[in-house]
Amino acid sequence: MQTIVTDSPEEAAGYLNAGGIVAFPTETVYGLGAGICHPEAVKKIFRAKGRPADNPLIVHIPKPEDIDTVAREIGEAARKLIRHFFPGPLTLVLKKSGMVPPEVTAGLDTVGIRCPSSIIAKSFLGFCHCPVAAPSANISGRPSSTSWKAVLYDLEGKIDCILKGDPSDIGLESTIVDCTGAQPLLLRTGAVTIEELQSVVPEIGTAVISSNDDEPPKSPGLKYPHYAPVARIRLCATGGPVAPEADTSSAWIGLTQPHASAAFAIVRQCGTTGEYARILFDFFRQCDALGIDTIYCELPPDEGIGRAIRDRLTRAAAGR
Ligand code: TXA
Ligand code: MG
DSSP: OOOEEESOHHHHHHHHHTTOOEEEOOSSSOEEEEETTOHHHHHHHHHHHTOOTTSOOEEEOSSGGGHHHHEESOOHHHHHHHHHHOSSSEEEEEEEOTTSOHHHHTTOSEEEEEOOOOHHHHHHHHHSSSOEEEOBSSOTTSOOOOSHHHHHHHHTTTSSEEEOOOOOSSOSOOEEEEOSSSSOEEEEOOSSOHHHHHHHOTTOEEOOOOOOTTSOOSSGGGGSOOSOOSSEEEEEOTTOOSSOSOOTTEEEEESSOOTTGGGOSEEEEOSSHHHHHHHHHHHHHHHHHTTOOEEEEEOOOSSTTHHHHHHHHHHHHHOO
């Protein structure tokens, strides 16, 4: 299959409306979309990514008001979150409506719904004839794509079209809150922080992610290895190891300079946690392209988006 790269949201939506699968930019990461009214196209997403069939997809809507077409039984807490955080980097898990086919939700009666704020994503979704199911546009288990070039690298020849936009502003996937139970639960950390969520809905809790394989995890995707580059990830406290065992084949990323900066092939010091989040996955990919074998990652403070960075780093370190 030839993968068309275009900067026209209308042209890209044309491929999706014809039953194709199309990667598109959002403020979090790039998504790989299919129309939910094209269940055969939804299945193609799983094949292109090598994604396990029991891992459901997020449905993307162009406007907050469209939520009622894809979800039902939306409670007061969910309504408040929608009012405050849609459009933006937040996904809500709700009971699905009859419009959402089982191919999207892996057979669950619930569905994750997001309304992106990025202008190009909104424009693309507006040209699509139905809501768009989309996971991150990467090969399963690899770092999410935060640029169109990363999408091309992973998925060229496997998808119909890439809508080319700027690199993603945030660089980490959306915050996910499950609103289907008595108490809303945070399932995945992201740019919308728990403090921000609780300032609107104080009763939001944090889900305990089960490490027991016999029990289904609340968010199916969380049981798979995630976000991992080929290189090994070593988590470090501020300043890192005094003497890294590896030398010219290791890299550093963090908020400070490492103690032994001369020992690293690449040193990337980020000015802010926002910058750290924005460049992290791209840095992983650059390191892989250069054949780096160990990436030392300094853990940022456990607050704000630092929490989401720590979550992704911990998962990447567990990835292999
Ligand atoms: O920022 C994002 O959320 C990006 C952009 C493209 O929107 N999408 C994204 O999708 O990160 P994905 O598929 O890579 O991650 C979605 C996560 C998975 O862990 C999946 O298991 C979980 O959301 N999820 C989807 N539907 C769910 C549901 N009904 N209940 C619980 N978890 C769900
Ligand atoms: Mg993903």
